[in-house]
Amino acid sequence: MVDTNFNRLIVQGLLRRLRNLDVVTAQELGLAEEPDEGILERAATEGRILLTHDKVSIPPLVFERLQQGLFVPGVVVVPQDLPIGRAISDLELLLVAGFPEELENRVIWLPL
Numbered sequence: 001m002v003d004t005n006f007n008r009l010i011v012q013g014l015l016r017r018l019r020n021l022d023v024v025t026a027q028e029l030g031l032a033e034e035p036d037e038g039i040l041e042r043a044a045t046e047g048r049i050l051l052t053h054d055k056v057s058i059p060p061l062v063f064e065r066l067q068q069g070l071f072v073p074g075v076v077v078v079p080q081d082l083p084i085g086r087a088i089s090d091l092e093l094l095l096v097a098g099f100p101e102e103l104e105n106r107v108i109w110l111p112l
Contacts, residue, residue, distance in 0.1 A: 001025070001043045003052035004032055010078065011051075013088035018095065024048070036061055040072065049074040049103055051091070059107045066105055074103025078110045086111060 002011055002025045015021055026032060031039050036057050043050045044065070052058050055077050062072050076094065078087050090112045094103075 001029070001039070001046070001048040001050050003039060003050060003054060003058070006051055006053055006078075007080070007084065007087075009084050010087045010091070013084065014091055014095075017088065017092050021095070040065060040075075043073055043075075044071050047073050047100075049076060049100065051076050051078060053078055053080045055079065055109075062107050072105050073100070074105070075107045076103075076110065077107060082110055 002023060004026045006025075011023060011025075015023060026034065026039055029042060031042060034042075036054070040050065040058070040061055042048075050058070050073075052075060058075055059077065062075050065072050076091065078091070082090075087110060090110045093112060094108065
């Protein structure tokens with residue numbers, strides 16, 4: 001799942017490289033106005049890793065969920081100032097070389 005304000009150029013680049021990647025945006029799910037807690041809940045309900053630029057509010061919410069014993073499929077924080085090509089390459093490596101369960105209940109920070 002792609003967070004509300006995530007750079008669409010990164011998503012487009014990923015989709016060009018990984019044609020079978022199943023990506024959905026928060027907007028497509030009707031979550032554009034949803035608070036971050038709702039977006040994390042929906043990602044967890046659907047078993048989707050969340051891609052976000054939000055390094056301030058999302059990671060603490062993940063840790064709150066974990067303290068409550070709630071599942072998080074994984075969150076990848078991509079700094080907004082990370083060059084787009086680097087972000088695409090790092091995400092591709094993470095998604096192709098890894099297994100989804102390796103991201104469960106974790107926050108991964110790019111660059112790798």
